[in-house]
Amino acid sequence: MRKLSDNELRLLLNIKQNKQIKDKLNTVVYARKSSEDEFQTALDSQIAQCEKLIEMNSDFLRLDKKNIYSEENKSGMFAYNRDKFQEIISKVENGEVDCVVVHTLDRFSRRLEDTQKYLELLKKNNCMLICTDSPMEENAMGEFMRNIIGSVSQFFVRQTAEKTYRSLENKARDCRITGGIPNFGYKYEGDHYTRDIEESIGIEIMFNGIVDGKTYTQIIDELESFNIKTRAGKKFCETTIKSILQNVKYCGTYTYNRKDGKKKKNRVLLGEYEEIRIENGITEPLIDVDTFNKVQEILKGRNQCRRRSNAPHHLLSGLIKCSCGQVYVGNCRQHRKGGNYYTYICKGRTKDKSCNATEINANHLEDFAKSIVLEVVNGQIRNKQFDKTLIIEYLKKQNTKLKCINREIRDLNSAIDKQIDLMGATQNKLIIQKLTEKVENLTNTLSNKEKLQVKYKQEYEIIEAKINKIRNGIELTREELFINPFKTRELFHLLIKEIVIDGDNIEIELK
Protein backbone atom coordinates (compact mmCIF):
# COMPACT_ATOMS: atom_id res chain seq x y z
CA MET A 1 0.00 0.00 0.00
CA ARG A 2 1.20 3.46 -0.90
CA LYS A 3 2.31 6.31 1.30
CA LEU A 4 0.61 9.64 0.89
CA SER A 5 2.14 11.90 -1.72
CA ASP A 6 3.79 15.21 -0.89
CA ASN A 7 0.84 17.06 -2.27
CA GLU A 8 -1.59 15.07 -0.18
CA LEU A 9 0.54 15.71 2.92
CA ARG A 10 0.56 19.42 2.16
CA LEU A 11 -3.23 19.37 1.95
CA LEU A 12 -3.43 17.48 5.24
CA LEU A 13 -1.24 20.04 6.97
CA ASN A 14 -3.41 22.82 5.55
CA ILE A 15 -6.52 21.19 6.99
CA LYS A 16 -4.80 20.71 10.33
CA GLN A 17 -3.84 24.35 10.43
CA ASN A 18 -7.21 25.63 9.26
CA LYS A 19 -9.12 23.51 11.76
CA GLN A 20 -6.51 23.93 14.46
CA ILE A 21 -6.25 20.19 14.96
CA LYS A 22 -3.49 19.13 17.33
CA ASP A 23 -3.84 15.38 16.96
CA LYS A 24 -4.41 13.13 13.95
CA LEU A 25 -7.11 13.74 11.35
CA ASN A 26 -10.52 12.20 11.87
CA THR A 27 -10.96 9.79 8.96
CA VAL A 28 -13.93 7.88 7.50
CA VAL A 29 -13.89 5.00 5.05
CA TYR A 30 -16.54 4.70 2.37
CA ALA A 31 -17.11 1.54 0.35
CA ARG A 32 -19.80 0.97 -2.25
CA LYS A 33 -20.93 -1.81 -4.54
CA SER A 34 -23.76 -1.82 -7.06
CA SER A 35 -25.66 -4.83 -8.26
CA GLU A 36 -25.15 -4.33 -11.96
CA ASP A 37 -21.37 -4.44 -12.01
CA GLU A 38 -20.05 -7.88 -11.14
CA PHE A 39 -16.42 -6.93 -11.68
CA GLN A 40 -16.29 -4.48 -8.79
CA THR A 41 -14.09 -5.15 -5.83
CA ALA A 42 -16.00 -6.69 -2.92
CA LEU A 43 -16.92 -4.40 -0.05
CA ASP A 44 -14.65 -6.25 2.37
CA SER A 45 -11.58 -5.87 0.28
CA GLN A 46 -12.39 -2.22 -0.49
CA ILE A 47 -12.49 -1.58 3.25
CA ALA A 48 -9.32 -3.60 3.85
CA GLN A 49 -7.46 -1.49 1.27
CA CYS A 50 -8.64 1.72 2.89
CA GLU A 51 -7.66 0.49 6.34
CA LYS A 52 -4.23 -0.45 5.08
CA LEU A 53 -3.67 3.00 3.67
CA ILE A 54 -4.72 4.61 6.91
CA GLU A 55 -2.43 2.29 8.81
CA MET A 56 0.50 3.14 6.54
CA ASN A 57 -0.10 6.78 7.24
CA SER A 58 -1.08 6.44 10.87
CA ASP A 59 1.18 9.35 11.80
CA PHE A 60 -1.49 11.60 10.35
CA LEU A 61 -4.72 9.63 10.13
CA ARG A 62 -6.98 8.05 12.72
CA LEU A 63 -9.83 5.64 12.00
CA ASP A 64 -12.62 4.77 14.38
CA LYS A 65 -14.31 1.44 13.57
CA LYS A 66 -17.70 3.23 13.69
CA ASN A 67 -16.49 5.48 10.87
CA ILE A 68 -16.44 2.68 8.34
CA TYR A 69 -19.40 3.08 6.00
CA SER A 70 -20.44 0.70 3.30
CA GLU A 71 -23.40 0.45 0.95
CA GLU A 72 -24.48 -2.41 -1.25
CA ASN A 73 -26.72 -2.27 -4.35
CA LYS A 74 -26.22 1.42 -4.75
CA SER A 75 -25.38 2.85 -8.13
CA GLY A 76 -22.62 5.41 -8.33
CA MET A 77 -24.65 7.30 -10.90
CA PHE A 78 -26.71 8.84 -8.10
CA ALA A 79 -25.84 10.42 -4.76
CA TYR A 80 -29.20 11.43 -3.33
CA ASN A 81 -30.35 7.90 -2.53
CA ARG A 82 -27.09 6.73 -1.03
CA ASP A 83 -27.94 7.11 2.67
CA LYS A 84 -24.49 6.30 4.07
CA PHE A 85 -22.85 8.61 1.58
CA GLN A 86 -25.25 11.39 2.57
CA GLU A 87 -24.53 10.69 6.24
CA ILE A 88 -20.81 11.24 5.61
CA ILE A 89 -21.56 14.43 3.67
CA SER A 90 -23.56 15.90 6.56
CA LYS A 91 -20.77 14.97 8.97
CA VAL A 92 -18.34 16.75 6.66
CA GLU A 93 -20.60 19.77 6.67
CA ASN A 94 -20.65 19.68 10.48
CA GLY A 95 -16.86 19.65 10.54
CA GLU A 96 -16.74 16.21 12.13
CA VAL A 97 -14.76 14.58 9.30
CA ASP A 98 -11.32 15.68 8.07
CA CYS A 99 -10.59 12.99 5.56
CA VAL A 100 -12.60 10.51 3.45
CA VAL A 101 -10.84 7.41 2.18
CA VAL A 102 -12.21 5.38 -0.72
CA HIS A 103 -10.79 2.49 -2.70
CA THR A 104 -11.13 4.26 -6.06
CA LEU A 105 -12.68 7.53 -7.13
CA ASP A 106 -15.62 5.84 -8.82
CA ARG A 107 -16.67 4.40 -5.41
CA PHE A 108 -17.15 8.02 -4.34
CA SER A 109 -19.24 8.83 -7.45
CA ARG A 110 -19.59 7.71 -11.01
CA ARG A 111 -21.34 10.75 -12.17
CA LEU A 112 -19.18 13.62 -13.30
CA GLU A 113 -21.41 16.36 -11.93
CA ASP A 114 -21.66 14.68 -8.52
CA THR A 115 -17.92 14.08 -8.33
CA GLN A 116 -17.27 17.74 -8.98
CA LYS A 117 -20.03 18.90 -6.67
CA TYR A 118 -18.98 16.79 -3.65
CA LEU A 119 -15.26 17.40 -4.12
CA GLU A 120 -16.03 21.11 -3.96
CA LEU A 121 -18.11 20.54 -0.85
CA LEU A 122 -15.30 18.62 0.84
CA LYS A 123 -12.77 21.28 -0.02
CA LYS A 124 -15.02 24.05 1.29
CA ASN A 125 -15.36 22.18 4.61
CA ASN A 126 -11.66 21.55 5.01
CA CYS A 127 -11.97 17.86 4.29
CA MET A 128 -10.00 15.85 1.74
CA LEU A 129 -10.62 12.76 -0.31
CA ILE A 130 -7.98 10.06 -0.52
CA CYS A 131 -8.18 7.21 -3.02
CA THR A 132 -6.12 4.13 -2.21
CA ASP A 133 -5.13 3.51 -5.84
CA SER A 134 -3.62 6.90 -6.71
CA PRO A 135 -3.09 10.31 -5.18
CA MET A 136 -5.87 12.78 -5.80
CA GLU A 137 -3.58 15.51 -6.99
CA GLU A 138 -4.65 18.52 -8.96
CA ASN A 139 -2.99 17.18 -12.07
CA ALA A 140 -4.32 13.69 -11.74
CA MET A 141 -7.79 15.02 -11.09
CA GLY A 142 -7.51 17.33 -14.04
CA GLU A 143 -6.53 14.50 -16.25
CA PHE A 144 -9.26 12.32 -14.87
CA MET A 145 -11.81 15.00 -15.62
CA ARG A 146 -10.55 15.45 -19.13
CA ASN A 147 -10.75 11.73 -19.74
CA ILE A 148 -14.17 11.49 -18.22
CA ILE A 149 -15.55 14.40 -20.18
CA GLY A 150 -14.04 13.06 -23.34
CA SER A 151 -15.30 9.56 -22.99
CA VAL A 152 -18.67 10.53 -21.60
CA SER A 153 -19.41 12.96 -24.37
CA GLN A 154 -18.16 10.53 -26.95
CA PHE A 155 -20.36 7.85 -25.53
CA PHE A 156 -23.42 10.08 -25.62
CA VAL A 157 -22.73 11.27 -29.12
CA ARG A 158 -22.38 7.69 -30.29
CA GLN A 159 -25.46 6.64 -28.45
CA THR A 160 -27.50 9.40 -30.02
CA ALA A 161 -26.14 8.61 -33.46
CA GLU A 162 -26.90 4.97 -32.93
CA LYS A 163 -30.45 5.71 -31.81
CA THR A 164 -31.00 7.91 -34.83
CA TYR A 165 -29.59 5.23 -37.07
CA ARG A 166 -31.84 2.58 -35.59
CA SER A 167 -34.92 4.67 -36.11
CA LEU A 168 -33.87 5.40 -39.69
CA GLU A 169 -33.23 1.72 -40.18
CA ASN A 170 -36.73 0.93 -38.99
CA LYS A 171 -38.12 3.45 -41.41
CA ALA A 172 -36.03 1.92 -44.16
CA ARG A 173 -37.41 -1.53 -43.44
CA ASP A 174 -40.88 -0.11 -44.14
CA CYS A 175 -39.52 1.44 -47.35
CA ARG A 176 -40.20 4.84 -45.92
CA ILE A 177 -37.96 7.79 -46.65
CA THR A 178 -35.10 8.38 -44.27
CA GLY A 179 -34.50 12.03 -44.96
CA GLY A 180 -32.23 13.73 -47.40
CA ILE A 181 -33.08 14.68 -50.93
CA PRO A 182 -34.93 12.10 -53.04
CA ASN A 183 -33.12 10.78 -56.09
CA PHE A 184 -33.64 12.66 -59.32
CA GLY A 185 -36.91 11.51 -60.86
CA TYR A 186 -38.53 10.82 -57.52
CA LYS A 187 -40.19 13.06 -55.00
CA TYR A 188 -41.64 12.48 -51.58
CA GLU A 189 -45.29 11.98 -50.95
CA GLY A 190 -45.88 11.64 -47.24
CA ASP A 191 -42.94 9.47 -46.34
CA HIS A 192 -42.82 7.40 -49.50
CA TYR A 193 -41.23 7.78 -52.89
CA THR A 194 -43.37 8.77 -55.80
CA ARG A 195 -42.75 9.77 -59.40
CA ASP A 196 -41.82 13.33 -60.24
CA ILE A 197 -43.38 13.51 -63.65
CA GLU A 198 -41.04 16.00 -65.26
CA GLU A 199 -37.81 14.60 -63.86
CA SER A 200 -38.90 11.05 -64.60
CA ILE A 201 -38.93 11.89 -68.31
CA GLY A 202 -35.20 12.57 -67.96
CA ILE A 203 -34.65 9.19 -66.35
CA GLU A 204 -36.59 7.52 -69.14
CA ILE A 205 -34.44 9.27 -71.76
CA MET A 206 -31.25 8.05 -70.06
CA PHE A 207 -32.28 4.38 -69.77
CA ASN A 208 -33.89 4.21 -73.22
CA GLY A 209 -30.89 5.98 -74.69
CA ILE A 210 -28.56 3.24 -73.48
CA VAL A 211 -30.90 0.50 -74.70
CA ASP A 212 -31.05 2.21 -78.09
CA GLY A 213 -27.26 2.27 -78.24
CA LYS A 214 -26.84 6.01 -77.81
CA THR A 215 -23.64 7.56 -76.58
CA TYR A 216 -23.58 9.68 -73.45
CA THR A 217 -23.12 12.78 -75.57
CA GLN A 218 -26.23 11.91 -77.53
CA ILE A 219 -28.18 11.33 -74.33
CA ILE A 220 -26.99 14.63 -72.89
CA ASP A 221 -28.03 16.41 -76.10
CA GLU A 222 -31.45 14.83 -75.92
CA LEU A 223 -31.91 15.89 -72.28
CA GLU A 224 -30.92 19.40 -73.32
CA SER A 225 -33.43 19.41 -76.16
CA PHE A 226 -36.15 18.70 -73.58
CA ASN A 227 -34.66 21.32 -71.31
CA ILE A 228 -34.19 18.73 -68.60
CA LYS A 229 -31.51 19.95 -66.19
CA THR A 230 -30.06 18.71 -62.93
CA ARG A 231 -31.67 20.00 -59.76
CA ALA A 232 -28.94 22.62 -59.66
CA GLY A 233 -30.16 23.81 -63.06
CA LYS A 234 -27.08 22.51 -64.84
CA LYS A 235 -26.47 20.32 -67.85
CA PHE A 236 -26.21 16.62 -67.00
CA CYS A 237 -22.75 15.08 -67.21
CA GLU A 238 -21.64 11.56 -67.99
CA THR A 239 -20.72 10.70 -64.40
CA THR A 240 -24.13 11.70 -63.06
CA ILE A 241 -25.93 9.76 -65.77
CA LYS A 242 -23.77 6.69 -65.11
CA SER A 243 -24.55 6.71 -61.42
CA ILE A 244 -28.26 7.12 -62.15
CA LEU A 245 -28.17 4.21 -64.62
CA GLN A 246 -26.73 1.94 -61.93
CA ASN A 247 -29.04 2.90 -59.11
CA VAL A 248 -31.48 0.07 -58.40
CA LYS A 249 -33.93 2.55 -56.90
CA TYR A 250 -34.99 3.32 -60.46
CA CYS A 251 -36.36 -0.17 -60.99
CA GLY A 252 -38.20 -0.12 -57.69
CA THR A 253 -35.69 -1.70 -55.32
CA TYR A 254 -35.63 0.24 -52.11
CA THR A 255 -32.13 0.51 -50.70
CA TYR A 256 -30.66 1.96 -47.57
CA ASN A 257 -27.04 2.09 -46.53
CA ARG A 258 -25.94 0.87 -49.93
CA LYS A 259 -22.61 -0.95 -49.77
CA ASP A 260 -21.54 0.50 -53.10
CA GLY A 261 -23.00 3.89 -52.31
CA LYS A 262 -21.15 6.97 -51.24
CA LYS A 263 -19.62 6.68 -47.78
CA LYS A 264 -20.89 9.36 -45.51
CA LYS A 265 -18.21 11.59 -44.11
CA ASN A 266 -17.57 12.09 -40.38
CA ARG A 267 -19.48 9.02 -39.44
CA VAL A 268 -19.67 8.71 -35.70
CA LEU A 269 -20.98 5.19 -35.86
CA LEU A 270 -18.29 2.61 -35.41
CA GLY A 271 -19.99 -0.55 -36.52
CA GLU A 272 -20.64 -1.74 -40.02
CA TYR A 273 -24.32 -1.64 -40.71
CA GLU A 274 -26.06 -4.00 -42.97
CA GLU A 275 -27.40 -2.93 -46.29
CA ILE A 276 -31.17 -2.87 -46.56
CA ARG A 277 -32.51 -3.89 -49.92
CA ILE A 278 -36.18 -4.48 -50.60
CA GLU A 279 -37.25 -5.56 -54.06
CA ASN A 280 -40.39 -3.78 -55.23
CA GLY A 281 -40.10 -1.54 -52.20
CA ILE A 282 -40.87 1.47 -54.33
CA THR A 283 -44.42 1.26 -55.56
CA GLU A 284 -44.00 3.54 -58.56
CA PRO A 285 -40.68 2.54 -60.15
CA LEU A 286 -39.52 4.72 -63.03
CA ILE A 287 -37.98 1.90 -65.06
CA ASP A 288 -39.12 -1.69 -65.49
CA VAL A 289 -36.79 -4.39 -64.23
CA ASP A 290 -36.11 -5.86 -67.69
CA THR A 291 -34.95 -2.55 -69.07
CA PHE A 292 -32.86 -1.90 -65.99
CA ASN A 293 -31.12 -5.27 -66.26
CA LYS A 294 -30.57 -4.85 -69.95
CA VAL A 295 -28.90 -1.49 -69.30
CA GLN A 296 -26.61 -3.09 -66.72
CA GLU A 297 -25.58 -5.73 -69.27
CA ILE A 298 -24.87 -3.09 -71.88
CA LEU A 299 -22.87 -0.97 -69.45
CA LYS A 300 -20.83 -3.99 -68.41
CA GLY A 301 -20.06 -4.70 -72.05
CA ARG A 302 -19.08 -1.10 -72.63
CA ASN A 303 -16.72 -1.11 -69.67
CA GLN A 304 -14.96 -4.21 -70.91
CA CYS A 305 -13.99 -2.31 -74.02
CA ARG A 306 -11.95 0.09 -71.88
CA ARG A 307 -12.54 2.99 -74.15
CA ARG A 308 -12.04 6.64 -73.49
CA SER A 309 -14.70 7.87 -75.88
CA ASN A 310 -18.33 6.87 -76.04
CA ALA A 311 -18.49 4.89 -79.25
CA PRO A 312 -17.23 1.33 -79.05
CA HIS A 313 -14.15 0.27 -80.93
CA HIS A 314 -13.01 -3.23 -81.67
CA LEU A 315 -16.42 -4.42 -82.79
CA LEU A 316 -14.91 -7.79 -83.62
CA SER A 317 -13.25 -8.49 -80.28
CA GLY A 318 -13.45 -12.15 -79.36
CA LEU A 319 -14.05 -13.30 -82.92
CA ILE A 320 -10.57 -13.14 -84.43
CA LYS A 321 -8.05 -15.97 -84.35
CA CYS A 322 -4.45 -16.03 -85.51
CA SER A 323 -3.04 -18.97 -87.48
CA CYS A 324 -0.60 -19.43 -84.58
CA GLY A 325 -3.53 -20.49 -82.39
CA GLN A 326 -3.71 -17.35 -80.27
CA VAL A 327 -6.52 -14.80 -80.42
CA TYR A 328 -6.34 -11.26 -81.73
CA VAL A 329 -7.05 -8.59 -79.13
CA GLY A 330 -7.98 -4.95 -79.50
CA ASN A 331 -5.22 -2.39 -79.26
CA CYS A 332 -5.22 1.39 -79.25
CA ARG A 333 -2.40 3.48 -80.66
CA GLN A 334 -1.81 7.19 -80.77
CA HIS A 335 -1.29 9.09 -83.97
CA ARG A 336 1.76 11.30 -84.01
CA LYS A 337 -0.49 14.21 -84.91
CA GLY A 338 -2.84 13.38 -82.04
CA GLY A 339 -5.97 11.23 -81.86
CA ASN A 340 -6.24 7.48 -81.57
CA TYR A 341 -6.42 4.71 -84.05
CA TYR A 342 -7.42 1.18 -83.33
CA THR A 343 -5.88 -2.09 -84.30
CA TYR A 344 -6.10 -5.80 -83.60
CA ILE A 345 -2.96 -7.59 -82.55
CA CYS A 346 -2.13 -11.27 -81.96
CA LYS A 347 -1.88 -12.08 -78.29
CA GLY A 348 1.10 -14.29 -79.04
CA ARG A 349 2.91 -11.18 -80.17
CA THR A 350 2.08 -8.98 -77.20
CA LYS A 351 2.45 -11.67 -74.57
CA ASP A 352 5.66 -13.53 -75.27
CA LYS A 353 6.61 -12.49 -78.79
CA SER A 354 6.02 -16.08 -79.91
CA CYS A 355 4.20 -14.80 -83.04
CA ASN A 356 5.12 -12.09 -85.51
CA ALA A 357 1.81 -11.71 -87.32
CA THR A 358 1.16 -8.11 -88.43
CA GLU A 359 -1.07 -5.78 -86.53
CA ILE A 360 -4.33 -5.09 -88.40
CA ASN A 361 -6.09 -1.79 -88.77
CA ALA A 362 -9.43 -2.19 -87.00
CA ASN A 363 -11.38 0.01 -89.42
CA HIS A 364 -10.26 -1.95 -92.46
CA LEU A 365 -11.11 -5.29 -90.92
CA GLU A 366 -14.47 -4.06 -89.69
CA ASP A 367 -15.32 -2.59 -93.09
CA PHE A 368 -14.57 -5.94 -94.64
CA ALA A 369 -16.77 -7.68 -92.07
CA LYS A 370 -19.53 -5.14 -92.68
CA SER A 371 -19.60 -5.82 -96.43
CA ILE A 372 -19.94 -9.52 -95.78
CA VAL A 373 -22.67 -9.09 -93.15
CA LEU A 374 -24.54 -6.61 -95.38
CA GLU A 375 -24.43 -9.13 -98.20
CA VAL A 376 -25.79 -11.85 -95.92
CA VAL A 377 -28.64 -9.68 -94.68
CA ASN A 378 -29.52 -8.39 -98.13
CA GLY A 379 -29.30 -11.88 -99.52
CA GLN A 380 -31.91 -12.97 -97.00
CA ILE A 381 -34.07 -9.98 -97.86
CA ARG A 382 -33.81 -10.70 -101.58
CA ASN A 383 -34.76 -14.31 -101.08
CA LYS A 384 -37.51 -13.38 -98.59
CA GLN A 385 -35.83 -15.52 -95.96
CA PHE A 386 -35.38 -12.65 -93.62
CA ASP A 387 -36.64 -13.37 -90.15
CA LYS A 388 -38.72 -10.33 -89.41
CA THR A 389 -39.90 -11.41 -85.98
CA LEU A 390 -37.28 -9.45 -84.08
CA ILE A 391 -37.78 -6.14 -85.81
CA ILE A 392 -41.52 -6.57 -85.76
CA GLU A 393 -41.30 -7.12 -82.05
CA TYR A 394 -39.23 -3.98 -81.75
CA LEU A 395 -41.83 -2.13 -83.76
CA LYS A 396 -44.53 -3.39 -81.43
CA LYS A 397 -42.56 -2.19 -78.44
CA GLN A 398 -42.12 1.18 -80.04
CA ASN A 399 -45.83 1.26 -80.71
CA THR A 400 -46.62 0.54 -77.06
CA LYS A 401 -44.34 3.41 -76.07
CA LEU A 402 -46.20 5.64 -78.45
CA LYS A 403 -49.60 4.51 -77.17
CA CYS A 404 -48.43 5.09 -73.61
CA ILE A 405 -47.36 8.62 -74.30
CA ASN A 406 -50.56 9.33 -76.23
CA ARG A 407 -52.53 8.26 -73.18
CA GLU A 408 -50.41 10.38 -70.88
CA ILE A 409 -50.95 13.39 -73.12
CA ARG A 410 -54.70 12.76 -73.12
CA ASP A 411 -54.70 12.55 -69.32
CA LEU A 412 -52.69 15.71 -69.00
CA ASN A 413 -55.06 17.54 -71.31
CA SER A 414 -58.10 16.47 -69.37
CA ALA A 415 -56.37 17.41 -66.10
CA ILE A 416 -55.74 20.88 -67.50
CA ASP A 417 -59.36 21.17 -68.61
CA LYS A 418 -60.50 20.19 -65.16
CA GLN A 419 -58.40 22.88 -63.48
CA ILE A 420 -59.73 25.47 -65.90
CA ASP A 421 -63.33 24.39 -65.20
CA LEU A 422 -62.65 24.69 -61.48
CA MET A 423 -61.34 28.19 -61.98
CA GLY A 424 -64.68 29.23 -63.41
CA ALA A 425 -66.43 27.94 -60.31
CA THR A 426 -64.66 30.15 -57.78
CA GLN A 427 -64.13 33.84 -57.08
CA ASN A 428 -61.47 33.14 -54.46
CA LYS A 429 -58.28 34.78 -55.71
CA LEU A 430 -55.99 32.50 -53.74
CA ILE A 431 -57.59 29.39 -55.16
CA ILE A 432 -57.52 30.81 -58.66
CA GLN A 433 -53.82 31.56 -58.21
CA LYS A 434 -53.14 28.01 -57.04
CA LEU A 435 -55.09 26.57 -59.95
CA THR A 436 -53.20 28.79 -62.39
CA GLU A 437 -49.88 27.52 -61.03
CA LYS A 438 -51.07 23.97 -61.42
CA VAL A 439 -52.17 24.56 -64.99
CA GLU A 440 -48.76 26.08 -65.75
CA ASN A 441 -46.99 23.02 -64.37
CA LEU A 442 -49.21 20.63 -66.25
CA THR A 443 -48.70 22.60 -69.45
CA ASN A 444 -44.93 22.37 -69.08
CA THR A 445 -45.12 18.64 -68.61
CA LEU A 446 -47.47 18.40 -71.53
CA SER A 447 -45.07 20.22 -73.84
CA ASN A 448 -42.24 17.88 -72.85
CA LYS A 449 -44.42 14.85 -73.39
CA GLU A 450 -45.44 16.19 -76.79
CA LYS A 451 -41.81 16.54 -77.81
CA LEU A 452 -41.24 12.96 -76.72
CA GLN A 453 -44.29 11.92 -78.71
CA VAL A 454 -42.83 13.48 -81.87
CA LYS A 455 -39.56 11.67 -81.27
CA TYR A 456 -41.25 8.30 -80.74
CA LYS A 457 -43.36 8.82 -83.85
CA GLN A 458 -40.26 9.53 -85.93
CA GLU A 459 -38.52 6.44 -84.58
CA TYR A 460 -41.59 4.39 -85.30
CA GLU A 461 -41.78 5.65 -88.87
CA ILE A 462 -38.12 4.92 -89.54
CA ILE A 463 -38.45 1.35 -88.36
CA GLU A 464 -41.73 0.91 -90.16
CA ALA A 465 -40.17 2.14 -93.39
CA LYS A 466 -37.29 -0.29 -92.95
CA ILE A 467 -39.65 -3.17 -92.36
CA ASN A 468 -41.68 -2.25 -95.42
CA LYS A 469 -38.54 -2.14 -97.52
CA ILE A 470 -37.57 -5.56 -96.26
CA ARG A 471 -41.09 -6.88 -96.88
CA ASN A 472 -40.88 -5.72 -100.47
CA GLY A 473 -37.51 -7.34 -100.93
CA ILE A 474 -35.67 -4.01 -101.18
CA GLU A 475 -32.09 -4.22 -99.96
CA LEU A 476 -30.80 -2.11 -97.11
CA THR A 477 -27.96 0.34 -97.59
CA ARG A 478 -24.78 0.11 -95.58
CA GLU A 479 -25.79 3.26 -93.67
CA GLU A 480 -29.20 1.84 -92.82
CA LEU A 481 -27.83 -1.40 -91.47
CA PHE A 482 -24.82 -0.10 -89.55
CA ILE A 483 -26.46 2.97 -88.13
CA ASN A 484 -25.14 2.37 -84.63
CA PRO A 485 -21.83 0.83 -83.49
CA PHE A 486 -23.34 -1.07 -80.55
CA LYS A 487 -25.93 -2.71 -82.78
CA THR A 488 -23.25 -3.40 -85.37
CA ARG A 489 -21.20 -5.26 -82.79
CA GLU A 490 -24.29 -7.26 -81.81
CA LEU A 491 -24.89 -8.08 -85.46
CA PHE A 492 -21.27 -9.18 -85.93
CA HIS A 493 -21.44 -11.50 -82.98
CA LEU A 494 -24.81 -12.78 -84.16
CA LEU A 495 -23.69 -13.72 -87.66
CA ILE A 496 -19.93 -14.30 -87.55
CA LYS A 497 -18.57 -17.52 -86.12
CA GLU A 498 -14.88 -16.82 -86.51
CA ILE A 499 -12.36 -14.74 -88.39
CA VAL A 500 -9.06 -16.49 -89.06
CA ILE A 501 -6.02 -14.45 -90.01
CA ASP A 502 -3.13 -16.17 -91.72
CA GLY A 503 -0.61 -13.68 -92.97
CA ASP A 504 -2.37 -11.57 -95.61
CA ASN A 505 -5.23 -13.98 -95.85
CA ILE A 506 -8.41 -13.14 -93.93
CA GLU A 507 -11.20 -15.67 -93.74
CA ILE A 508 -14.59 -14.87 -92.24
CA GLU A 509 -16.64 -17.88 -91.26
CA LEU A 510 -20.33 -17.28 -90.76
CA LYS A 511 -22.57 -19.15 -88.37
Ligand SMILES: [Zn+2]
Ligand atom coordinates in the same frame (compact mmCIF):
# COMPACT_ATOMS: atom_id res chain seq x y z
ZN1 LIG B 1 -0.29 -15.19 -83.89
